Amino acid sequence: MTTARNKIRLTKKVEDKEFLRKHSLYDPNFEYASCGVGFVCHIKGKKSHKILQQALEVLRRLSHRGATGADPKTGDGAGVLLQLPHRFFARVCRGRISLPSEGEYGTGLVFLPPDRKERRFCKEVF
Numbered sequence: 001m002t003t004a005r006n007k008i009r010l011t012k013k014v015e016d017k018e019f020l021r022k023h024s025l026y027d028p029n030f031e032y033a034s035c036g037v038g039f040v041c042h043i044k045g046k047k048s049h050k051i052l053q054q055a056l057e058v059l060r061r062l063s064h065r066g067a068t069g070a071d072p073k074t075g076d077g078a079g080v081l082l083q084l085p086h087r088f089f090a091r092v093c094r095g096r097i098s099l100p101s102e103g104e105y106g107t108g109l110v111f112l113p114p115d116r117k118e119r120r121f122c123k124e125v126f
Helices: 004-015 017-023 028-033 049-061 086-093 116-125
Strands: none
Touching: none
16 A cells, blocks of 8 residues: 555655666656656556556647657657567467567568658668
8 A cells, every 4th residue: 555655765766866866767867858748657567558548648648849750861769668468479370470488579660761762771671
């Protein structure tokens, strides 16, 4: 159970950058790059559609900070990083692809150029 005292204690630790540097992924060298960044998660890693809805709301609210896929040449923009829906992948891949256990694989998206020659080149390289 979270008490007011625990919230104050946690808030003080979050504000203590030296504590964060020693006990988390925090690195003050990257503070300059955090303009327009949102982070939504369930503290215990629970997967839910609500988390996705909240992440999409963060993107909507950060659009004024450049959180859009505005550069068609580099693909620079914004997105959402999610946990893999292993049960869905297992169901879709059944009988087609031998899928490793949950947490033992990764996925990715590759956006290929619309030009046929460039697309073929990218596929060969990939």
